Amino acid sequence: MARFVMMCVALSVALIGSANAQTDSVKRGDYLVNTILTCGNCHTPRGPGGVFDMSKELSGGPQTWDEPPFTVKGTNITQDKETGIGSWSDADIKKLMRTGLRPNGTPVAMIMPSSFYQIMTENDLNAVVAYLRTIKPVANKVVDPIYKM
Numbered sequence: 001m002a003r004f005v006m007m008c009v010a011l012s013v014a015l016i017g018s019a020n021a022q023t024d025s026v027k028r029g030d031y032l033v034n035t036i037l038t039c040g041n042c043h044t045p046r047g048p049g050g051v052f053d054m055s056k057e058l059s060g061g062p063q064t065w066d067e068p069p070f071t072v073k074g075t076n077i078t079q080d081k082e083t084g085i086g087s088w089s090d091a092d093i094k095k096l097m098r099t100g101l102r103p104n105g106t107p108v109a110m111i112m113p114s115s116f117y118q119i120m121t122e123n124d125l126n127a128v129v130a131y132l133r134t135i136k137p138v139a140n141k142v143v144d145p146i147y148k149m
C-alpha cells in the first residue's frame with residue numbers, strides 16, 4: 001500500500017511538472033509572439049484608429065502587400081480549421097516558420113520573415129507553437145494570395 005501511495009505521489013508530481021513545463025512554454029511563446037517576433041503586426045486586424053483588434057487576434061492582417069512578384073495579406077493564423085491553421089500539425093507550423101514553405105511545399109511571399117525566424121531554437125519554436133494553440137479560432141477567410149512569377 002505504501003508503495004502504491006508513493007507511486008501515486010511520484011506520478012502526480014511528474015504530471016504537475018509537465019503541466020508547468022507546458023504553461024511555461026505557452027508563456028514563453030506569448031512573450032516571443034507579442035514582443036520580438038511581432039506576428040501581430042502583420043496577422044492581427046486593426047480596428048478604429050488603427051488600434052489592434054485583440055478580440056480577433058491573429059485572424060488576418062489589415063494590410064495588403066501589392067508588389068511586382070505577389071499580392072498578399074497577412075493570413076489567418078488562429079486555430080480555426082477552415083480559414084486558419086487549426087488543422088496544421090506542429091511540424092507544419094515549424095517548417096513554415098523556418099523555411100517559408102506551406103505543408104504542400106509552396107513557398108509563401110517573403111514578407112513573412114522566415115529568413116529571420118530560421119535561427120530560432122527548437123525550444124522557442126515549440127513555445128511559439130504552444131502559444132498559437134491557445135489562440136481562439138476566428139473564422140475569417142483572407143483573400144487568396146496572388147503570385148505573379
Ligand code: HEC
Binds near residue numbers: 037042043072077102
Ligand atoms: C512582416 C509581416 C509578418 C510578420 C512579422 C509575420 N508574418 Fe506570417 N505571414 C505574413 C504574410 C504576408 C503571409 C502570407 C504570405 C503569402 O500568402 O504568400 C504570412 C504567412 C504566414 C503563415 C502561413 C499561413 C497560411 O495559411 O499559409 C503562417 C503560419 C505565419 N505567417 C505565421 C507567423 C508567425 C507565427 C509569426 C510570428 C512568429 C509571423 N507569421 C510573423 C507576414 C508576416
